[in-house]
Amino acid sequence: MDHSEMRRGQPCWYKRPGVALIAVNDSLLLESSVYELLRLHLGNETYYVKCLELFLDVTRKTEFGQALDLESESLDLAEFDMKRYDTIVEYKTAYYSFYLSIVLPPHLSCSDTAWRWC
Numbered sequence: 001m002d003h004s005e006m007r008r009g010q011p012c013w014y015k016r017p018g019v020a021l022i023a024v025n026d027s028l029l030l031e032s033s034v035y036e037l038l039r040l041h042l043g044n045e046t047y048y049v050k051c052l053e054l055f056l057d058v059t060r061k062t063e064f065g066q067a068l069d070l071e072s073e074s075l076d077l078a079e080f081d082m083k084r085y086d087t088i089v090e091y092k093t094a095y096y097s098f099y100l101s102i103v104l105p106p107h108l109s110c111s112d113t114a115w116r117w118c
Contacts, residue, residue, distance in 0.1 A: 035052065065093070068087060069088050072084065
């Protein structure tokens, strides 16, 4: 999306021979697989909907952060300030990296105390 050549020391997926724009579809398939796995493993649990909503919310926030980052490429340097940078960092990485790992376990424990906390 951001034309990077490398990610975490590895060539980006879309740079592999024969992938290119197929990478966009691959990302959609991976995302939909997350929801299918949730359904398969938690679908009969009372906390399934709460977990599903949590994953959907985190996905939406991450996509919002990615959109802000991509929009920033066309801004003049004067328009790019620390507030925008902090917002991008929060939405693009913090929710799936930190927030989800803290908020998900109480949902999975299915205790009344955990539900009130969330």
